[in-house]
Amino acid sequence: MKMTLKAVTLFIGTILLFLLGVTIYFTVGVVRRDVPEIKDATVLASLSRESCIECHEPIAREWRESFHFRSVTGPFWNRIRTKGFDRIFQGLRIPCMNCHAPANVLDLPQGTHPVERNSARELGVDCVSCHVSSKGIHGPGRSGQAPHEVIPDKRFFDPALASTSLCRSCHDEALDHAKTVTAWAETQFAEDGVTCLHCHMPEVKARSVVDGPMRVRRSHRFFGDKDAEMLGKAVSVSIDVSEDRQAVVNITNRTPV
Numbered sequence: 001m002k003m004t005l006k007a008v009t010l011f012i013g014t015i016l017l018f019l020l021g022v023t024i025y026f027t028v029g030v031v032r033r034d035v036p037e038i039k040d041a042t043v044l045a046s047l048s049r050e051s052c053i054e055c056h057e058p059i060a061r062e063w064r065e066s067f068h069f070r071s072v073t074g075p076f077w078n079r080i081r082t083k084g085f086d087r088i089f090q091g092l093r094i095p096c097m098n099c100h101a102p103a104n105v106l107d108l109p110q111g112t113h114p115v116e117r118n119s120a121r122e123l124g125v126d127c128v129s130c131h132v133s134s135k136g137i138h139g140p141g142r143s144g145q146a147p148h149e150v151i152p153d154k155r156f157f158d159p160a161l162a163s164t165s166l167c168r169s170c171h172d173e174a175l176d177h178a179k180t181v182t183a184w185a186e187t188q189f190a191e192d193g194v195t196c197l198h199c200h201m202p203e204v205k206a207r208s209v210v211d212g213p214m215r216v217r218r219s220h221r222f223f224g225d226k227d228a229e230m231l232g233k234a235v236s237v238s239i240d241v242s243e244d245r246q247a248v249v250n251i252t253n254r255t256p257v
């Protein structure tokens with residue numbers, strides 16, 4: 001009888017101690033975090049986020065199929081929202097929307113993550129998130145046909161720089177789920193100059209704007225691991241097992257570069 005009481009006390013004590021530990025861990029985490037400044041990216045008084053989507057419908061159509069568009073309205077977030085957890089995340093200032101509904105990335109110093117924006121979050125990672133800075137619209141600067149000003153920017157015409165700067169602002173070191181750029185930099189692909197854009201923004205012949213010319217440009221679908229076609233097409237994988245039971249995994253890039 002005495003033993004049982006001791007065991008029960010020990011059991012309850014352990015649980016209480018564990019709960020205390022968890023509470024302290026999260027409280028310290030929330031208090032220590034820099035409170036991100038919430039601001040809107042677009043300084044373009046004349047062009048709204050929605051206007052890019054209207055004129056650039058051929059690109060927007062691709063983007064709507066991507067997880068960039070669905071980064072706030074995908075299955076995960078819908079489930080979170082229906083349970084009301086999104087408000088708890090926001091209340092605790094857990095910085096999920098910093099990358100999932102970001103303001104501006106082009107003005108960020110290298111190695112820092114974006115801040116969340118306070119409007120049109122449902123558009124997720126949208127045209128303005130990637131293309132607009134406090135100075136205006138940035139692009140490769142190839143067309144010269146735009147009715148709006150375009151700031152030609154190396155980060156859009158050099159795929160290697162795009163990968164290590166633009167993609168890196170979100171696809172790196174955030175949480176364990178987004179360390180892609182670091183992982184890629186250690187592969188042969190990086191050494192061979194095969195960048196994020198070569199695989200995830202393959203070249204397509206298409207229009208950039210409604211009624212615009214058909215040109216070769218990069219796709220905005222951002223195919224990923226949830227895309228069977230991408231999985232099947234992008235790489236071929238084989239495993240050789242030698243007699244001393246060493247396995248060699250061969251991954252061959254079959255993406256046209």
Ligand code: HEC
Binds near residue numbers: 076096097113170174
């Ligand atoms: C620094 C940027 C950043 C922050 C902050 C961030 N994420 Fe993400 N998240 C990403 C990126 C980039 C991806 C895509 C990576 C991938 O699919 O592997 C992603 C993917 C996801 C996915 C989809 C994963 C899958 O495999 O389908 C979920 C769900 C998710 N994040 C939830 C969260 C939650 C919850 C938080 C807050 C606690 C959060 N994210 C904070 C950048 C971020």
Ligand code: HEC
Binds near residue numbers: 059127129130156157
């Ligand atoms: C995740 C970041 C990202 C998002 C989101 C994004 N873009 Fe882009 N966009 C790029 C990159 C990178 C390039 C440069 C690709 C290249 O090398 O040609 C580009 C290129 C372009 C170009 C130039 C195409 C050409 O003719 O060469 C246009 C126009 C454009 N984007 C418009 C849009 C519009 C409109 C949206 C929203 C529907 C959008 N982008 C969303 C990253 C993005």
Ligand code: HEC
Binds near residue numbers: 048131144147
């Ligand atoms: C009134 C229509 C219209 C609106 C609104 C518009 N664009 Fe454009 N944009 C164009 C046209 C037309 C071109 C030239 C397309 C071509 O050459 O195929 C262009 C070109 C571009 C380019 C590529 C320019 C280059 O030379 O690199 C980018 C990037 C771009 N737009 C981004 C945006 C973004 C971001 C927005 C929203 C803030 C936006 N556009 C709003 C019509 C528009």
Ligand code: HEC
Binds near residue numbers: 130
């Ligand atoms: C502003 C932040 C941001 C930037 C910049 C950004 N991404 Fe993403 N990306 C995300 C988030 C967030 C997700 C995950 C959406 C989700 O699943 O909820 C994602 C998803 C993806 C996916 C789909 C992953 C999957 O699971 O299917 C690919 C591929 C991708 N990004 C490639 C890129 C490339 C290449 C660049 C650079 C041109 C880039 N991204 C720039 C935030 C960003």
Ligand code: HEC
Binds near residue numbers: 171
């Ligand atoms: C040689 C082609 C190739 C290159 C280069 C490449 N990827 Fe991928 N990526 C793939 C393929 C294929 C998948 C789907 C299979 C998988 O998940 O491993 C994928 C999956 C992803 C995913 C979703 C799943 C995950 O593992 O997080 C994201 C996000 C992503 N890549 C982003 C990037 C970024 C950012 C870069 C540049 C730093 C990059 N990729 C470089 C081919 C490539």
